[in-house]
Amino acid sequence: MPNRIDSPQFNAEPLPLTGAWKIQRKRRHDERGSLTRLYSDSFFASLGWVGSIVQINHSVNTQAGTLRGLHFQLAPYSEFKYVLCLRGNVFDVVVDLRSKSPTFLQHCAIDLEDDQGVLIPPGCAHGFQTRVDGSELIYLHNQPYQPDAERGLHYADPQLQIAWPLPISQISERDQQHPPLASDFKGL
Numbered sequence: 001m002p003n004r005i006d007s008p009q010f011n012a013e014p015l016p017l018t019g020a021w022k023i024q025r026k027r028r029h030d031e032r033g034s035l036t037r038l039y040s041d042s043f044f045a046s047l048g049w050v051g052s053i054v055q056i057n058h059s060v061n062t063q064a065g066t067l068r069g070l071h072f073q074l075a076p077y078s079e080f081k082y083v084l085c086l087r088g089n090v091f092d093v094v095v096d097l098r099s100k101s102p103t104f105l106q107h108c109a110i111d112l113e114d115d116q117g118v119l120i121p122p123g124c125a126h127g128f129q130t131r132v133d134g135s136e137l138i139y140l141h142n143q144p145y146q147p148d149a150e151r152g153l154h155y156a157d158p159q160l161q162i163a164w165p166l167p168i169s170q171i172s173e174r175d176q177q178h179p180p181l182a183s184d185f186k187g188l
Ligand SMILES: Cc1cn([C@H]2C[C@H](O)[C@@H](COP(=O)(O)OP(=O)(O)O[C@H]3O[C@H](C)C(=O)[C@H](O)[C@H]3O)O2)c(=O)[nH]c1=O
Pocket: 057, 059, 068, 069, 070, 071, 126, 127, 128, 139, 145, 172
């Protein structure tokens, strides 16, 4: 497992799932306010990111306890996803669905607050639960949104055993209805 990677604008720590990183943005303060860099192709290429940024999404979540996910896209639209927290605090979960991965079907959960983010490699599902009202995330994707290629895991799937921190306050109909993983699920 590579060690942490540092630059003047970021530092990145490897997560237990190969190719996933927790990223800390370094905020430059001065008397006017502050500046942070959200992304740079050289730094993210050093973490394994491939291709250009094809799409950027902004997720605004009114209530604490809101749960979104767990979502992933099937090949050929499986994607690198860089999820960064702009406001608030979220319990962020990445599930390894890569059939050949030593951490297949394992997940890692990390808290993200402002100036923190997570880089998620292709073949992983992503979801989060907000810990505070008004939590906002920005997503950078290296593949376009393809609804026909999108799939979901159920947040309470017994094969995943994810310990969500709060009672769920808001969740979409669709996210409540994802089927459980088949007991012989072979992965992606
Ligand atoms: C993701 C996406 C959605 N949409 C449309 C589809 C729906 O009409 C509406 C809300 O979509 P959805 O309920 O899928 O949004 P989230 O539940 O926040 O999904 C996201 O949250 C989880 C945690 C993720 O990791 C994914 O990036 C993403 O799937 O926006 C678009 O038009 N473009 C898009 O890229």
